[in-house]
């Protein structure tokens with residue numbers, strides 16, 4: 001484990017995920033060309049994204065089960081092949097139904113990628129590295145969005161629709177061939193291949209993964225932290241910044257690209273923190289969710305357009321939701337035995353995407369209703385309409401916070417039955433401060449021989465296991 005081979009497997013997995021994010025986000029930059037090519041209305045065009053995300057979310061649990069059954073390698077390679085077929089179909093399509101079929105293939109292939117790559121990490125690396133590598137996987141994958149924004153858009157404008165989508169299909173093919181050639185589900189020394197579970201055992205595993213409160217704590221953590229950022233980047237952020245807040249399009253694009261930058265800086269920091277404080281993961285989830293709520297409240301309640309610095313703060317905090325949502329996968333890993341990790345990860349990954357889909361749809365619906373009622377004065381994207389429509393997010397955030405607290409209580413009750421109690425945060429902070437002070441005084445007295453460099457007793461805190469930590 002943790003060998004050159006492990007890093008190669010992880011690198012190829014991250015590459016496959018990055019290419020999947022490129023395929024997923026590619027439609028975001030072709031709006032004008034798609035309108036002309038398909039002679040489609042705005043709502044018909046939005047169907048491309050909504051259907052693709054529905055397929056993605058709907059396949060998470062089946063794919064999770066399949067990853068546990070067949071292993072990540074075949075799933076990642078199949079996912080890349082499906083996305084390749086989808087982009088070839090899109091390159092040739094000239095009607096809305098033809099284009100939607102292409103996006104269905106892309107959504108299905110995309111659905112197979114992330115949870116399979118996440119499944120590779122605990123098989124190849126020691127558990128102390130897993131939180132950080134899981135974070136890095138999530139964040140590095142987001143660079144795929146930049147491939148859509150820059151090289152893909154360039155090819156589209158220089159050579160046109162079909163060559164651009166065929167180029168994406170080519171990337172999918174490369175990911176498929178590389179995954180087949182270089183990925184292995186686990187190191188050879190990890191013992192004989194696990195016997196395939198039958199349908200009955202698979203159904204039992206799915207039920208057990210769901211019944212485990214730690215899995216549902218992960219799902220609600222993903223739900224609470226991820227959706228607001230998704231909604232902003234994928235749909236309403238740009239019109240809100242440009243039409244609602246009066247920013248120019250370049251400023252809005254720069255703000256949107258901050259998401260990738262924040263993720264790559266904060267993801268590893270958060271991953272390291274989670275590795276060191278596994279007992280405080282849900283507290284971090286709640287802190288980020290409260291920060292998102294406070295940021296949106298400040299912008300929505302600000303009289304008139306918000307100052308640029310406040311919009312920057314909003315974007316920075318929304319962007320934190322991406323890395324924070326990865327804590328959900330850490331819950332799935334530490335509360336489930338390894339043969340159920342794929343299934344549990346699939347359940348977790350449904351949370352944020354369902355919340356995002358519902359919010360995207362309802363915000364659009366409210367904007368339409370306000371326009372039709374005459375409230376917007378004919379401007380679909382007026383600031384006051386956005387204030388009302390985007391306030392729907394507070395309902396979703398409140399549901400997320402309530403569910404995280406409820407599931408956390410269930411998890412803690414189970415842990416208490418197993419003899420493990422989580423000290424209150426105030427007491428834990430005081431204990432930490434006391435330990436640090438003791439460590440410093442021991443350091444001064446030169447009595448530290450034999451202790452670890454941090455002077456902490458971290459043994460057993462990273463592995464989790466079905467009892468896990470919250």
Ligand SMILES: N[C@@H](Cc1c[nH]cn1)C(=O)NCC(=O)O
Pocket residue numbers: 110114115138139142226263321322323325326349352
């Ligand atoms: N939480 C995201 C990944 C992420 C990290 N930073 C921003 N986004 C997630 O759930 N990813 C699943 C996927 O398929 O991309």
